[in-house]
Amino acid sequence: MAASPPTTPPQKPTPEEKVKKSPLFVNILNELNVDADQLQKRQALMTQIETLLSARYGARNRLISYIFRFGHPHALMLTADIPSLETILNSVTGAEQINVILHSPGGDATIVEKMVDMCRSHLSGNNRQLRIIVPNVAKSAATVMALGSDTIIMGYPSELGPIDPQVQITVSGSNQWLSALSFVESRDILMKQIEEAIKQKKPTVGLLTQLAGLNIPFIQEMDHQIDFAKKTASRLLQKYMLKPTYPRRDARLRKANQIAEKLLSKKLFPVHGQFIDGATAKNELQLNVEVLDMKDELWLKIWEYYVRSEVQMNIQRQPGQNKIKLFESSHASLVAQGN
Secondary structure, three states: OOOOOOOOOOOOOOHHHHHHOOHHHHHHHOOOOHHHHHHHHHHHHHHHHHHHHHHHHOOOEEEEEEEEOOOOOOOOEOHHHHHHHHHHHHOOOOOOEEEEEEEEOOEOHHHHHHHHHHHHHOOOOOOOEEEEEEOOEEOOHHHHHHHOOOEEEEOOOOEEOOOOOEEEEEEOOEEEEEEHHHHHHHHHHHHHHHHHHHHOOOOOHHHHHHHHOOOHHHHHHHHHHHHHHHHHHHHHHHHHHOOOOOOOHHHHHHHHHHHHHHHOOOOOOOOOOOOEOHHHHHHHOOOOEEEOOOOOHHHHHHHHHHHHHHHHHOOOOOOOOEEEEEEEEOOOEEEEEEO
């Protein structure tokens, strides 16, 4: 009797697959003049969202977006994004409250604090607030950026992620992204094994040979990267999100460090791409998260805007040119392209 072939567990859909299977995505693609009139429709939606936000929070709210096309090798948060972000922020400057629709896999965490400060520099008035709205995915450095807001707005499909730094290495000619923590943990485990072997008077030659084979300067750099991620996350939380709840600086520092450590914990989040939903972010991480009901008018408008943005990213203006990033407000729109 022939053995049955092994069953393959179902794969988690990618962010693009999750959107493209939705009826809304298909309906928008079927609209006439999709490239010609989508900008007007998106910006009209942004104005409607601003009106809803202003009514909900009792202050003048403006909205911008910072949306990435997942899967493209250059779809990362980079220093090159700064001029485009500033251009869009100039179109909403002076608002009492600014909201950023963020859909990003992450990128260079060293620019996150600068981006947060840029957004806040355009605020004015007595009730200044910066909100990050996550319609679908904000991972890694994008999660760190969300920690620099006063409130994170999420819906039922929204997700944040762990903030452990990733490093690209080449294995058998193929580029792979691995967590910096994996290199540091491998060294620490080996050091612990050597220590135990010495205590028990067991041979250590094999273990010492493995230790000698490690790239120590590289692993030390991974240590620095992890420390930087923790300090950046903690610093942003202390300056903004945690300040109203923890007025005492020492208590705020402890809480910020606890949250940063959780977001770096391989025990809590073993995989870098792990799904952290709104309930987990709010209840377990104790972030200031507002989870919108799926039937909430504000959420429906946010989701429609996001899906229309995904449609925009999938329309090629020129053969061989892919849209990578969208920076937008109700009065300005910039698209970053690449091969």
